[in-house]
Amino acid sequence: MSEIRQELQVAALRNGTVIDHIPSEKLFTVVSLLGLEHMDCNITIGFNLESEKLGKKGIIKIADKFFDDEEINRITVVAPHVKLNIIREYEVIEKRELELPDELQGIVKCANPKCITNNEPMPTRFHVIDKETCVIKCHYCEKEFKKEDIVLSQRRTL
Template structure:
């Protein structure tokens, strides 16, 4: 399918963000992580769209929403190579690839039940110690977590 035809499958966006190249098995996790079900913005979700890179992909278009670093970091934990396109007046004004950050603050739950973050009201903090293998270390108790063992904290409601 041509790129133009595929673009026609999903409505045009005047201003907002397009999250593209989401692995299909992670699409609804990204929706949940970002709390999109609570937003009042117009949201278009495409599932199982053709992709030369992934075979099949997901895409999310959110009108009048621009993500901050914490929200982008949340996406990177489950889908580290998605693309964000910032749209203004129907034009892509910025493209960026989401990558796993060197630090995760308030996003990941520490697996150590004795860690202070599991017993006191304070944000977790993990530092990347091995980017190639996706290993993070808790700043407080030094417990190491592999990317595949990460448990995300529930998103704060505003």
């Protein structure tokens, strides 16, 4: 099935956000990270769609919702390089490929039990050492973590 035909299977979005090129195996993690199951707006989720770049991909269209930087940064930890499109009046007004920021605050939990963030009520802070392989370093205890060892902190309530 051609990509044009797939696009016709999902209704156009008047205003909102489209998150595209999500690796299929990460789609429902992204849904959970953004708390989409708790939102009242119209949400369309496409799963295992054909993709030349990924083989299979996911896409999420969220009507009348625009995400802040913290929410977007949560996505980049599990699915870097997704495409984010901002839609206003059926037109894409902003299109960007996401990447890990230089610093993650309050998003990742430090796995070091002796770290001050696990013993005091304070947000975590990590420096991104390698954006391609997702290696991060705790600002406080200086312990480094690879992508497979990262645990996301509890999501703030909307």
